[in-house]
Amino acid sequence: MQANITRSDFGTLPDxxxxxxxxxxNPNGLIVKxxxxxxxxxxxxxPDRHGKFSDINLGFDHVLPYLEDSPYFGALIGRHGNRIAKGRLVLNGQLVQLPVNNGEHHLHGGPGGFHRVFWQVEPxxxxxSVGLTLSYRSAxxxxxYPGNLDVTVVYELTPANELWVRFHAVTDKVTPVNLTQHAYFNLAGKGDILGHRLMIDADAFTPVDSTLIPTGRLQPVEGTPFDFRAPHAIGSRILAQDQQLAYGGGYDHNFVLNKTGSGCQLAARVVEPVSGRVLEMHTEEPGVQFYSGNFLDGSLTGKGWNYRHRGGFCLEPQHFPDAPNQPTFPSTLLRPGQEYRTQSKFVFLVEQ
Structure with a gap:
C-alpha cells in the first residue's frame, strides 16, 4: 500500500x-484524520492482534459538535495548555487578565483558544511519510495574551506507525506558551478504559487544590494511587480513598517525567489486553497530564460511539499547569528573539 493524503468536506460553521x-x-493502512x-x-x-482495524480516537464526524459540545476532543491546545489560576499572571510587572472558562480559572487558552480557530494547512x-503543516497567527x-504569536504545527504519520506532533512558535512580546495535543484514546474502540494497563515514567506528580490548581509542590508517587512506574490497570486504584483522586474525580493530574538528557523519550505506555493494541507516548516535554475521562457522562455521541464515563483517556505532553504563577516550575514564558520548539510522538503497536 502506498501512503497518501486526501481532502474532504467536514461541514459548515454557523458563520x-x-x-x-x-x-x-500510511503504507500499513493506519488512518489518521x-x-x-x-x-x-x-x-x-x-489494527488489533488479529489485524482488525478500529477507530481508537474519540471525536465527531462533523465540525459543529467541536464548536458546541466537545471537551477538547483531539484538539490543538494553546496559547497555554491546562489551567492558569484565576486567569491572572504578571508580565514585566504588569497584571495580565485572561478570560476564565473553568470555574474561576483559565483553561486551555480560553474559550476562543487554538481549539476553535481555523488553521492554514499544507499537506x-x-x-x-505523509503529513500536514498547520500555521496560525494569534494576534x-x-x-x-500579549504579543503576536506565529505558530506552526506539523503532524507526520510515518511507516513506523508513529504520529509525530511538532510545535514551533515565535513572538514579538513576552507571552506564556504551552502547546499540546488533546487526543482522547480508547484502544478497545468501545466501552471504558479502566482495564487498560498504563505505565508513566514519573517519580512525582504535581498535587492540586480542590479547584485543580497545583499547590506548587512535587509529590512522590511512591505509596500513592499515582504510582504508574510499573504498569497496572487504570481502574485498579481509581476508587482509592485519596484526596487528590477526590479533587479530580479520578486522574486529572500532571506527572513530572523522569528525564535523562534531551530529546524525545518514552513517557507513557498503554496496553489494552483484549485487543493487544499498544500506545506509546514519547516527548521532549517535562510533564504529561494524565486524564481518565472523569467528566464524560454519556451525553455525547460521535461516529456512532457513546462517550460514557471514563470512556477515553488523555496523555497530554506539556509544561506544568499554572506555570506562570509557580516560580519553581519550568518556565513557559517565550520572549522576542527566542524560538519555542517541542515535539512528541504517539506510536501505535500490537502485542500478540
Whole structure:
C-alpha cells in the first residue's frame, strides 16, 4: 500500500465558514484524520492482534459538535495548555487578565483558544511519510495574551506507525506558551478504559487544590494511587480513598517525567489486553497530564460511539499547569528573539 493524503468536506460553521478534513494513510493502512478547524484529530484507525482495524480516537464526524459540545476532543491546545489560576499572571510587572472558562480559572487558552480557530494547512509527502503543516497567527491581545504569536504545527504519520506532533512558535512580546495535543484514546474502540494497563515514567506528580490548581509542590508517587512506574490497570486504584483522586474525580493530574538528557523519550505506555493494541507516548516535554475521562457522562455521541464515563483517556505532553504563577516550575514564558520548539510522538503497536 502506498501512503497518501486526501481532502474532504467536514461541514459548515454557523458563520458560513467551511471546514476541511484531511485523511492520512500510511503504507500499513493506519488512518489518521485531521481537520483544519482546531487542528482536531477526529479519527485514528489501528489494527488489533488479529489485524482488525478500529477507530481508537474519540471525536465527531462533523465540525459543529467541536464548536458546541466537545471537551477538547483531539484538539490543538494553546496559547497555554491546562489551567492558569484565576486567569491572572504578571508580565514585566504588569497584571495580565485572561478570560476564565473553568470555574474561576483559565483553561486551555480560553474559550476562543487554538481549539476553535481555523488553521492554514499544507499537506506534504516525504518518502513513505505523509503529513500536514498547520500555521496560525494569534494576534496581540487574542484571549488576553500579549504579543503576536506565529505558530506552526506539523503532524507526520510515518511507516513506523508513529504520529509525530511538532510545535514551533515565535513572538514579538513576552507571552506564556504551552502547546499540546488533546487526543482522547480508547484502544478497545468501545466501552471504558479502566482495564487498560498504563505505565508513566514519573517519580512525582504535581498535587492540586480542590479547584485543580497545583499547590506548587512535587509529590512522590511512591505509596500513592499515582504510582504508574510499573504498569497496572487504570481502574485498579481509581476508587482509592485519596484526596487528590477526590479533587479530580479520578486522574486529572500532571506527572513530572523522569528525564535523562534531551530529546524525545518514552513517557507513557498503554496496553489494552483484549485487543493487544499498544500506545506509546514519547516527548521532549517535562510533564504529561494524565486524564481518565472523569467528566464524560454519556451525553455525547460521535461516529456512532457513546462517550460514557471514563470512556477515553488523555496523555497530554506539556509544561506544568499554572506555570506562570509557580516560580519553581519550568518556565513557559517565550520572549522576542527566542524560538519555542517541542515535539512528541504517539506510536501505535500490537502485542500478540
Amino acid at each position: 458560513g465558514r467551511r471546514a476541511s478534513l484531511y485523511t492520512l494513510v 485531521i481537520s483544519d478547524f482546531g487542528g482536531v484529530i477526529t479519527e485514528i484507525h489501528t 506534504f509527502e516525504r518518502g513513505d 496581540d491581545g487574542e484571549q488576553g
